[in-house]
Amino acid sequence: MTHLEKLEATSVHILREAYREFKSLVMLWSIGKDSTAMLWLTRKAFFGHVPFPLVHIDTAFKIPEMIAYRDKLAREWRLNMIVGQNTQAIAEKRTFPDGKLSRLECCKVLKSEALKHTLSGDWTRFRFDHKLGKYVEDTNKEPYTGVIVGARADEEGSRSKERYFSPRDRDSEWDIGDQPPELWGQYKTDFAPGTHVRVHPLLDWTELDIWEYIGKENIPVVPLYFNRGDGKRYRSLGCWPCTAPVESTAGNVQEVIEELKTGKLANIAERSGREQDKEDSGGLETLRRGGYM
Amino acid sequence: MEQISVVVVGHVDHGKSTLIGRLLADTNSLPQGKLEQVRTMCVRNAKPFEYAFLLDALKDEQSQGITIDTARCFFKTEKRRYIIIDAPGHIEFLKNMITGAARADAAFIVIDAEEGIKENSRRHGYMISMLGIGQVSVLVNKMDLVGYKEEIFNEIRKEYTDFLGRLNVHPANFIPISAFKGVNVASTSDRTPWYRGMTVLEQFDAFEKGDVRASLPFRFPVQDIYKFTEDGDTRRIFAGTVETGKAEMGDKIVFLPSGKRSRINTIEGFNTPGRTIVAPGEAVGFTLQTQVYVKPGELMVKAAEDQPHVSPRFRANLFWMGHAPMIKDKKYKLKLGALRAPLQLVEILNVIDASDLTSVANKQQVDRHDVAECILEAPRPVAFDLSGKIRFTGRFVIVDNYEIAGAGIVLEDIRSEDSALRRHVSDREFAWESSGISSAQRTAAYGHSAKFVVFTGDHQEKTEVLAAALEKHLFSHNFKTYYLRMANVISGLDVDIKHESEVRDEHIRRLGELARILTDSGQIFITSLSNVDDYDLKTLELLNKPNEILVINVGENHFSHYQVALTLDVQAEEVHSLEKVAALLKEKKVILEYYL
Numbered sequence: 001m002t003h004l005e006k007l008e009a010t011s012v013h014i015l016r017e018a019y020r021e022f023k024s025l026v027m028l029w030s031i032g033k034d035s036t037a038m039l040w041l042t043r044k045a046f047f048g049h050v051p052f053p054l055v056h057i058d059t060a061f062k063i064p065e066m067i068a069y070r071d072k073l074a075r076e077w078r079l080n081m082i083v084g085q086n087t088q089a090i091a092e093k094r095t096f097p098d099g100k101l102s103r104l105e106c107c108k109v110l111k112s113e114a115l116k117h118t119l120s121g122d123w124t125r126f127r128f129d130h131k132l133g134k135y136v137e138d139t140n141k142e143p144y145t146g147v148i149v150g151a152r153a154d155e156e157g158s159r160s161k162e163r164y165f166s167p168r169d170r171d172s173e174w175d176i177g178d179q180p181p182e183l184w185g186q187y188k189t190d191f192a193p194g195t196h197v198r199v200h201p202l203l204d205w206t207e208l209d210i211w212e213y214i215g216k217e218n219i220p221v222v223p224l225y226f227n228r229g230d231g232k233r234y235r236s237l238g239c240w241p242c243t244a245p246v247e248s249t250a251g252n253v254q255e256v257i258e259e260l261k262t263g264k265l266a267n268i269a270e271r272s273g274r275e276q277d278k279e280d281s282g283g284l285e286t287l288r289r290g291g292y293m
Numbered sequence: 294m295e296q297i298s299v300v301v302v303g304h305v306d307h308g309k310s311t312l313i314g315r316l317l318a319d320t321n322s323l324p325q326g327k328l329e330q331v332r333t334m335c336v337r338n339a340k341p342f343e344y345a346f347l348l349d350a351l352k353d354e355q356s357q358g359i360t361i362d363t364a365r366c367f368f369k370t371e372k373r374r375y376i377i378i379d380a381p382g383h384i385e386f387l388k389n390m391i392t393g394a395a396r397a398d399a400a401f402i403v404i405d406a407e408e409g410i411k412e413n414s415r416r417h418g419y420m421i422s423m424l425g426i427g428q429v430s431v432l433v434n435k436m437d438l439v440g441y442k443e444e445i446f447n448e449i450r451k452e453y454t455d456f457l458g459r460l461n462v463h464p465a466n467f468i469p470i471s472a473f474k475g476v477n478v479a480s481t482s483d484r485t486p487w488y489r490g491m492t493v494l495e496q497f498d499a500f501e502k503g504d505v506r507a508s509l510p511f512r513f514p515v516q517d518i519y520k521f522t523e524d525g526d527t528r529r530i531f532a533g534t535v536e537t538g539k540a541e542m543g544d545k546i547v548f549l550p551s552g553k554r555s556r557i558n559t560i561e562g563f564n565t566p567g568r569t570i571v572a573p574g575e576a577v578g579f580t581l582q583t584q585v586y587v588k589p590g591e592l593m594v595k596a597a598e599d600q601p602h603v604s605p606r607f608r609a610n611l612f613w614m615g616h617a618p619m620i621k622d623k624k625y626k627l628k629l630g631a632l633r634a635p636l637q638l639v640e641i642l643n644v645i646d647a648s649d650l651t652s653v654a655n656k657q658q659v660d661r662h663d664v665a666e667c668i669l670e671a672p673r674p675v676a677f678d679l680s681g682k683i684r685f686t687g688r689f690v691i692v693d694n695y696e697i698a699g700a701g702i703v704l705e706d707i708r709s710e711d712s713a714l715r716r717h718v719s720d721r722e723f724a725w726e727s728s729g730i731s732s733a734q735r736t737a738a739y740g741h742s743a744k745f746v747v748f749t750g751d752h753q754e755k756t757e758v759l760a761a762a763l764e765k766h767l768f769s770h771n772f773k774t775y776y777l778r779m780a781n782v783i784s785g786l787d788v789d790i791k792h793e794s795e796v797r798d799e800h801i802r803r804l805g806e807l808a809r810i811l812t813d814s815g816q817i818f819i820t821s822l823s824n825v826d827d828y829d830l831k832t833l834e835l836l837n838k839p840n841e842i843l844v845i846n847v848g849e850n851h852f853s854h855y856q857v858a859l860t861l862d863v864q865a866e867e868v869h870s871l872e873k874v875a876a877l878l879k880e881k882k883v884i885l886e887y888y889l
């Protein structure tokens with residue numbers, strides 16, 4: 001087996017394990033390359049099907065192409081698409097672009113809080129109705145307790161301490177000191193009622209692995225990842241006020257792979273285009289504790 | 294490019310993090326400026342520089358000053374890519390050490406030359422052996438603190454070789470190093486002119502990525518069985534990851550423990566070129582030529598190859614990580630391959646202190662961090678291999694109170710007529726207070742003997758209709774009979790059974806006990822069950838002892854070894870089916886000829 005085949009097999013095993021063990025399971029889909037590769041792995045695991053809902057937190061500041069792409073794939077792959085949003089904060093203009101919050105606070109409000117309440121079901125969820133071809137209010141208010149997320153260990157120091165299956169206690173807090181053992185393909189899949197579980201099928205993947213896999217499998221990704229003539233491309237996608245493209249001429253998957261291999265970006269963190277990380281050296285860590293992935 | 298994982302273990306403070314930091318620095322694997330950044334931080338905080346700080350990515354880890362988890366670092370040589378796993382040495386973090394080490398292809402054990410072999414040097418050696426990591430190199434570190442003396446190195450080598458030998462671990466070599474000074478790490482040094490062997494870096498490249506899995510018999514734990522009906526999909530797919538061996542389309546296969554047989558029809562995948570063969574490590578799916586009904590957790594093997602063991606009892610070596618000790622007569626959960634089953638500790642044969650390999654005599658429980666040899670038992674047979682033969686299907690974990698609390702390897706199949714259930718039934722019968730009315734007296738008075746009649750089959754409605762019809766029929770002939778509808782028990786007597794994994798077994802157990810009482814009263818006690826297997830029926834038979842059971846199967850017979858008394862055609866008319874049942878009851882002398 002090649003390196004990519006091994007990574008794929010492990011992720012598939014984890015996804016099947018999650019599906020077998022958790023009744024109310026969802027996958028977070030940020031529309032970025034990682035979670036899109038993860039969605040593809042889901043189709044691998046379930047032989048073309050996606051047997052659980054996908055949750056996207058729409059901050060209302062996503063680059064519009066991302067949303068269009070999301071809905072296109074939702075239609076084509078007949079996804080059970082759920083969208084959550086902090087509609088109140090957006091209506092009250094309690095955001096960074098509106099000048100009321102710092103970047104980090106804005107992330108907390110538009111992402112962490114929206115995610116938390118969308119998962120618990122106490123805020124409105126919008127479900128894509130394939131017959132009507134639009135989003136409608138979801139009648140299902142049951143909490144989702146199993147959440148599959150596309151975190152990678154190489155992205156940030158804090159992630160290298162993760163487990164494939166990580167419990168979060170009721171407040172989504174995360175005790176890094178007492179993570180369950182994982183060995184021989186056995187993960188912690190037993191939980192006291194009410195426990196929230198994060199599942200990380202991509203933990204062992206690197207940025208390069210993801211791109212190579214996207215290339216190998218021909219997975220459709222948002223064109224924002226590629227240079228379209230202006231010598232810039234996005235390396236990591238987020239909200240437009242806080243995400244900057246990198247200098248790059250890579251115009252397709254192969255060229256992105258080549259670029260990564262040359263090491264041109266090796267000393268620049270992948271998320272360096274994400275301004276919120278700069279406000280606090282442990283930015284992601286702080287957000288993770290609050291439940292934002 | 295090939296990639297292998299190497300774990301670094303050792304007693305706390307013996308220099309694991311320093312070694313890894315040094316390696317990353319010497320192989321230019323650190324992000325630009327990182328080393329300077331850490332050095333500057335140390336100066337600013339008036340702390341001596343430590344390579345460990347490089348690895349301490351987490352804030353609170355730095356504040357605690359110990360590696361609490363298995364951090365992963367990446368580096369590469371010309372030959373291949375490496376994942377280095379830094380396993381914590383502190384005993385409190387044993388389960389983190391195990392998580393890290395279990396993924397490794399090879400291990401470095403670091404020993405402080407000045408301090409010598411410590412408790413966790415030995416404990417980690419033991420874990421390495423138990424985890425089945427075959428390739429080990431021992432690094433005698435901090436040689437600078439002992440003046441690079443060869444005698445000290447030799448002493449440690451002798452003592453530790455001896456210790457590992459007892460565990461059947463044979464290290465590739467011992468390397469004298471100073472992680473801090475970089476001696477024999479990435480390059481040799483004139484500090485150790487007496488040493489001619491490899492550097493640590495050379496040893497990385499010397500590890501082999503041995504994979505024996507392909508040459509072993511085929512083992513496929515059935516993780517799940519999918520039938521997604523969207524978009525007109527009609528496939529019934531047995532999904533899982535191949536542990537060992539190979540299988541091809543058309544191969545005859547057996548599911549264990551159920552013993553059901555079929556042949557591989559297709560190998561399924563999504564966006565993959567069609568395959569006719571599968572190999573170890575692949576996460577695949579199969580469709581079968583003839584449908585069999587098995588549950589997730591069975592082990593699929595090839596009929597033509599060496600078969601695994603199928604037994605409820607086995608002898609194992611295990612280590613315990615749980616906060617609560619492992620004790621007898623408590624129900625645990627076994628996870629072996631894709632199987633999940635209840636598990637009990639039957640007997641502790643020997644508890645070993647892994648830090649010095651001495652036996653702790655007469656222990657009645659397995660405490661945290663103990664290593665124990667014991668006998669374990671599941672209520673029903675489990676399919677496994679002996680770890681000495683196929684370790685991939687001869688190892689398991691034990692869940693206690695939602696946590697993975699133990700992990701072990703199977704040493705021996707202990708086939709025994711004795712089982713927890715048999716012991717229970719014999720204890721119960723010993724304590725049973727017999728009625729003043731004998732069963733012969735009841736038979737004479739009622740005109741029939743007592744019996745437990747179980748209808749079963751795929752067509753739940755049909756079996757229920759027949760059971761109800763039999764009750765009416767017998768009642769109209771003045772027999773003492775009662776048809777127990779399972780729904781009534783589930784929402785009444787059994788309403789407290791909540792724990793998912795126990796539900797079925799506990800329903801069956803209570804039904805068996807109920808049958809024992811009702812047949813004691815002389816009745817013909819009828820019930821209807823769907824979705825039961827061979828072992829459920831055996832359990833009911835045993836629990837109903839000394840009275841008898843009759844199992845009537847409606848429709849296709851899926852039982853592989855349980856002999857049902859009668860199989861009825863689903864299509865048959867009710868009256869005809871009833872006649873057949875009545876004939877059976879006569880034949881079995883439940884009802885006497887002249888009454889019908």
Ligand SMILES: Nc1nc2c(ncn2[C@@H]2O[C@H](COP(=O)(O)OP(=O)(O)O)[C@@H](O)[C@H]2O)c(=O)[nH]1
Binds near residue numbers: 434473
């Ligand atoms: N003199 C000397 N000190 C060392 C050497 N290797 C590690 N140390 C020191 O030993 C202490 C513990 O090392 P560390 O790598 O944190 O140990 P760990 O707990 O095994 O990761 C630190 O203060 C290191 O600087 C060595 O080769 N020589």
